[in-house]
Amino acid sequence: MSNLGGGFVPAPVAQLPWRIILLVTAIGVFGLLVLYSAAGGSISPWAYPQAVRFVVFLGLAMMMSRLPESVWAMGALPLYGALVLMLVGVELLGAVRGGSQRWLDLGFIRLQPSELMKPVIVLALARFYEILPAGEIRRFGAIWPAALLIGIPAGLVMLQPDLGTALMICASGVTVMFLAGVPLRLFIAGALALAVTIPLAVNFVLHDYQRNRVLTFLNPENDPLGTGYHISQSKIAIGSGGWFGKGFLNGTQSHLDYLPEGHTDFALATMMEEWGLMGGLFLIVAFLLLVRWGINVGLRAQSKFARLASAGLATTIFFYVAINMAMVMGLAPVVGIPLPLVSFGGSALMTVLICVGILMSIDRQNRKVVRW
Known part of the structure; x- marks a missing residue:
């Protein structure tokens, strides 16, 4: 037993990284306030179900x-194989929603x-780079299996179609490959090959709406009432918030339905209109603290798997936040990446809290009492 907060609690509970749990909870509660305001000051239809999901997934973590x-x-490679089979199942039997085929309807859960x-x-x-002999890391054998592991699920996700998730995968x-020590020259060669294929992908691989998103990113003012409407209204919402915002429940862009998808x-943009730049800085600092903790978990890890997994999971959380913020501010194309712990929806919430749960598992392995 361990004495925590003046009372006796079980050691497993006392050894949890409570500062990180409280940090994640603070971000999640702030997100619930945003959803409450986006619904015009009501816990339905977004804040209440999101709160239930948050409690469930945090408990799972x-x-x-x-x-x-x-x-x-x-379990890493068996899990990977099972998910690839599920992605194939989505393509064959998946439920269609909003023009996309991304879900498996299992009856009790989608x-x-x-x-x-x-x-x-x-x-x-x-796991692959942990079992790969050290002498092979600078050879082609360190590249093509990893590229295959990435390419198969990314290709299946593109068929759904879901450009944002494919890019995240x-x-x-690629981040894990880089951290594993794959030579930089191979990344440069890959980047050059990618630069050559991008025009072909834009013209022959992307769907029309995905191509329009890229063109809108390059010139959103070209069609402000059509394809550029989301970005234009988002910029207006963010800019009108100023330093300290218009005040909680006083936003106009979302409440008057000028801002599409203001809850997802x-x-x-919904948050920064009401909370201003200070609200945005709070989220940036909070997420950076979470990512820094994840990287520190990797630095303290004893095994190669733990080091690579921790850094990769922390980077995954960073990509979520960075891509969404860049997208909302018009610095990146709109690719459908939500802001984790803030945007309404269970998928991103589940993914990020799974990342946090695995990081806590690795950190617990490193030391009995977690300090931050």
């Missing part, structure tokens, strides 16, 4: 923290395998 690191290492692939691709690659996977992909 805390239970995951009790699993030993070896469970994630041994599952989006592509979301689960974001942390699992990190675990799979970390690629970004997280563009929740940051």
Whole structure:
């Protein structure tokens, strides 16, 4: 037993990284306030179900923290294989919603395998580079299996179509490859090859709406009432908030329905209109603290798998936040990446809290009492 807060509590509870749990809870509660305001001062239809999901997934993350690191290492590749089969199942039998085929309807739950692939691709690659002999890291044998591990799920996700999730899978996977020590010259060669294929992809691979998003990003003012409407209204909402915002429940862009998707992909714009730059800085600092903790978990880790997995999972959270914020501010194309713990929806919330749960599991393995 361990004395915590003046009372006796079980050691497993006392050893949880409570500062990180409180940090995640603070971000989540702030997100609930944003959803409450986006609904015009009502807990329905967004704040209440989001609060239930948050409690459930945070509890799941805390239970995951009790699993030993070896469970994630041994289960990484089997999990990857199972999710690839699910992605194939989505293509054959998946439920269609909003013009996209991304979900498996299992009766009791509607599952989006592509979301689960974001942390699992990190675990799979970390496991691959752990079992790869050290002398092979600078050879071609360190590249093509990893590229295949990334390319198969990314290609299946593109078929759904879901450009944002495919890019996240690629970004997280390539990050692990880089951290594993794959030579920089190979990344440069890959970047040059990518630069050559981008025009072909834009013209022959992307769907029309995805192509329009890229063109809108380059010139959103070209069609402010059509394809550029989301970005234009988002910029207006953010700019009108100023330093300290218009005040809680006093936003106009979202309440008057000028800002589309103000509770999902563009929740940051809804928040910054009411809370201003200070609200945005709070979220940036909070997420950076969370990412820094994840990287520190990797720095303290003893095994190669744990080091790569921790850094990769922390980077996955960073990509979520960075891509969404850049998208909402018009610095990146609109690719449908929500702001985790803030935007309405269970998929991103589940993914990020799974990342946190695995990080807590690895950190617990590193030391008995977690300090931050």
